[in-house]
Amino acid sequence: MGDFLPWLFILVAVAAMLGGLASLWLSLTLTLSGEATGAARAEITTDARLALLTEKEALLNEIREIAFEHDAGKLSDVDYEELNAKLRAEARHVLHELDAGAEGFREQAEALIAQKLGKAE
Amino acid sequence: MPSLDIPFFGTLVLSLTLISASYTMAVAIGAGRGRPHLLPSARLGTYATCALVVVAVCVLAYAFQVHDFRIRYVARYSDRSMPWWYLIASLWGGQDGSLLWWAFLLCGYTFFATRWLRGRYTELQPWILATLMSILIFFVVLMLFAANPFATYIRTTPGDGEGLNPLLQNYWMAIHPPSLYMGFVGWSVPFAILIAALITGRLGNEWVRAARLWSMIAWTFLSLGLLLGCLWSYEELGWGGYWAWDPVENASFMPWLVGTAYLHSVLIQERRSMMKVWNVFLLALTFFLTIFGTFLTRSGLIASVHSFARSDIGQYFVWYMAFLIIGIAALIIWRLPKLKADNEIESLVSREFAFLLNNWVLLGMMVFVLIATTFPLLSQWVRGEEVTVGPGFYNKWMAPLGIVLLFLAGLGPLVAWRKATGSKLARAMAFPIGAGVVVAVLQILFGARLGYPPVVEPTEIYDTTTGTVLAWMAAVAPVVSFATCAFVLASVGQEFWRGMRVRMRRGEGAGTSIFRLVAKGRRRYGGYIVHVGIVFMFIGFTGAAYDVEQEKALRPGETMAIGEHTLRYDQPRMETDPNKRMIYTDMTLLDPSGTEKGQVAPAKFIYRTHPQMPTTEVAIRSRPSEDVYVIMSTVDPSTRRGTFRIIIRPLVAWIWLGGIVLLLGAIIGMWPTGRELVRNEVARSRPRRFKFSPAGAIVALAIALATVMAWAGVASAQDDTSSSLHAGTVVINNPIERQLFGRLLCQCGDCARLPLDTCACGWADDKRAEVREQLAAGVEPSQIQESYRVQYGAKALAIPSDKGLDRALWAVPVATMVLAIGFVVMLGRRWQRRGAEAHAAASGRTNAELEYDERLDEELDRLEDS
Incomplete structure (x- = not known):
């Protein structure tokens, strides 16, 4: 050795x-x-979406957590209802943002496809 | 071997590293300042810089293997007789090499962080890379201008090296420093994420999530490093203990305390979007303390068994620390408006407030350790008088704080988030409190008979009311500690049972429910398992109250009795290898009936290169109930008479068991879910042939490393080192003598840190006899202590007095803690009022988005099934 x-x-x-x-x-x-290379561009544009996905993931986990704590008897019904409503409202907002972002992506993708098809013709 | 000017090449590589790191930092800053197309360049630059550091480490490792004694560092820390594994360990055996090793580990973290960041956090990423490069630049500058590991001798090259210090020639050098460095360096990544968040102003929960995995890895390695440090101290230094409150131990303990506070406090931010400034402060302070700890170790400013030679690199650290303080403070002040909390504490009886109390205790402990560690330096600067702050001070003050912290570890899980109602909390606490009370009653009734009395003899460190109060707190500590341990165990057990019951109500069996409970809530239940590990460790710490110690000179065939054990000294024997002579003394352990229970063989090793530094190899016979710890102080080759020191240390094994459980909990807590890994892959824009997941790879690597290090540490049974050359016998006749001897430090010059109740040298023996005579003549212990101080100076006392400026040693931390708890309660009450108002004003959910609710339910179902 x-x-x-x-x-x-x-x-x-x-x-x-x-x-x-x-x-x-x-x-x-x-x-x-x-x-910027294609990969770098893609990284930059997907970042905002990724942040929203991460946010959604965290909120879902939190909703699951408080449901568990409620089931385990550590959160009163009133507190659970209130927290759950608040978290769900936040999650709905995130889903809405994701949908709005997806529209933008769709338009971008359609424009790119049209551009490529135009070039091919 | 290829002929190459290694010293020149090594320095050249370090210079290239500096250029590459500076370039990468500049490009990363450019990417962060509106030129995102530079981000791929910065990433590539980071990889290049890491590769160059690998080259530098390989060049130095090569120089060690081929004995290139032109390099000063190689000549100073190796010799031709050393085997290849010690030649590798020599890489981090001295100041200069350990800085290169530090840079290497930082590059390891940076490489994996850069891989992990691909496709993630692109807004934060440039600043994360820039910060990591700035830290690396500091260490490379340090090496190039103050501690170059490739520096050569100006004149002649020695024919052979000086060899590695015998104290460092053991397997601990291969595992203890690297794991501690991994813990220290690991905090760089979460710190870089924090700085990126502060610069970009993205101070929501995004950075907290990004930093979560990395802070867990750093905390795990720091815990492992501390644990291995305890093992090293216990089995290698040969003084009989596992923690001496040495400045370097304290330097590692302080970031651990603050890092632990951060890991708890950050849960409040994740859950309630509160405490944002506090979390930023805690994480920044943790990183700062890793640099401060390194400064303490490297500068040689404070005397320590671990410290490197005094050098001028201290001034570089001072400048860097000043830069960190100013930079971080400026960033926090700039971003204060964005760090406003979204919620307020709604009740003082809530999980949030329990975490605040936990932070209060942890930070209080840190302030105690910080002030006590730096007090000798402060005393020297302020009044020109050297003082010593011995382990007795720390033990007396930290034990009650530790028990409060332990209690909070059991209380926290029982309290609900936001607001706990009195009746629910009372129900939740009934069983754990009952368990604590039962254990306390059992110990009061039967403890003394079993060898674990509930109250031990009080010893005072001061002749004042403070001293009396502390002594009584220490006296009742065993029963309070064991009862608190039972409380925490019952609390954690109850949490598992409650969780299982919820799952069992859904139709799962007991086995499935506990498995899925942990699998679905890794972070929560991993954390609870960590708490169990801490409880086990406290059981071990409490055992120290029952230590028994004896020293005696024996001829072959003679025996000595201690506790329920008898040891027979059989014979000395000598073995040799190319590196050293080994003198063993074979002993047999007997039970009260005289039956042989086993063999032990404490020894002395005399190394060829350091004959003046014989090392003491202790022999330990370990059982869950107690360790029999045998030290051979001397053996006379002509008469074969040996002097032995035997210590019976109850429950020590529980500390190592607790450490393993703690690591297991930490690993469970940071294990990524399959869903996380898959989602990360889906989020990528580029299709991949192999599903390599950086998160999985990082965790797997961390776990593998932690496991190997822990195994290597725990699997080893005994061995190695210290230079205890004493031959006397410590005789203590009564509690007054014990108390007084414990306060006076031996001044023989060879063992200045040992108090007279431990030191067995001839000087200490004479001094004990002298003190005994004075006591017999009716002189008060306080007068004897004062005359000792006058004769040898304040540094000859193990603990500074309880008057004048010395009182600041405990008064400042206590005042800080009192002020802090007052502030926390006041803040809590204010938040509580505002929270209640906000609560009243809050409107219910809107009904316009029922469609989203359905989608949420579907997502939740998928989450449950994943």
């Missing part, structure tokens, strides 16, 4: 150096070209 280890460290160092320099080169090329 003692004889083999130095070579292993050299091998890892060389691989890391090559990988590091390649990443740096790619990064510089992208920075200097000044353009």
